[in-house]
Amino acid sequence: MQGRRRLVGASAIGGGALLLPGVASLARAVGPSSTGTEGILGCSVALPESARTVAGEAPTPLADISGYNNYYEFSSDKRAVRVLAQALTVSPWTITVDGEVEQPFTVDIDDLQRLFGSEERTYRLRCVEGWSLVAPWSGFGLCRLLGRARPTSRARFVEFTSLHRPSEMIGQRVAGGLQWPYREALRIDEAMHPLTFAATGLYGAPLPRQNGAPLRIVVPWKYGFKSPKAITRIRLVNERPRTSWVAAAPSEYGFYGNVNPDVAHPRWSQARENRIGELRKRPTLFLNGYAAQVASLYAGLDPATLF
């Protein structure tokens, strides 16, 4: 969207790149099965079939999902991302889980996939800009990965850091824009919710680079900016992290980013959306249609503060 691109162009470029700490131990720390933290925090809660699929809404064709992308590390031109992202090396790749955990670890993406296998989740994705799609992701519940690290009682938030590699990500070399690396975060209960997904595939094939290969987070009840791509580090923390879009435009993007047709963005309505490939706009659903699963997370909080 034009307005958002203007905003990106206008915001200050950031300096501090976060470098991944030493990545020596690879799969070693992802040892035998976890102690049961998963059960306490949500992995044991089975998702109903209706939340794993989107009944009555056809998945968006692969050519559209992988041909129209938001990925500012490459470009703010959604149709250029598909081409520019092919410069990215996605193997080898490691992911570090650390911070407020009893068992920090760094794991190779291939070991991670062997360990957790793969299941399918077809979810709606609603961008804050007003477009949407339905994507058949494959991967595993994020709660399984977090459970392995055994969060301590001080872990209240989960911060995700995307790759910082200007040599391959041309958008990180251009002045102006978001501060790199791209950062997002969730409350721990949101991160552990069984809907929250670590996607490694799309349409049964490895995730295309432009969609966040080799691993991206998918949080289907939140605007798309809360679903960060190309994750290298997951840090559990006590304080609410500063996230990329909130830092760039605090009056326009909130920490929660919950989809809500009744809470307008300061510059446009969020009541309706353009499903890619459809001519007519459709109404946007509260919490993107996942209210039955997640509305209870926000009981007692003013919906207007949850944008």
Ligand code: MTE
């Ligand atoms: N992750 C990173 N690292 N960089 C980004 O620019 N854009 C976000 C999100 N994840 C973004 C990101 C936004 S605004 C949206 S709408 C979705 O990715 C788009 O995902 P898609 O291109 O797979 O549809």
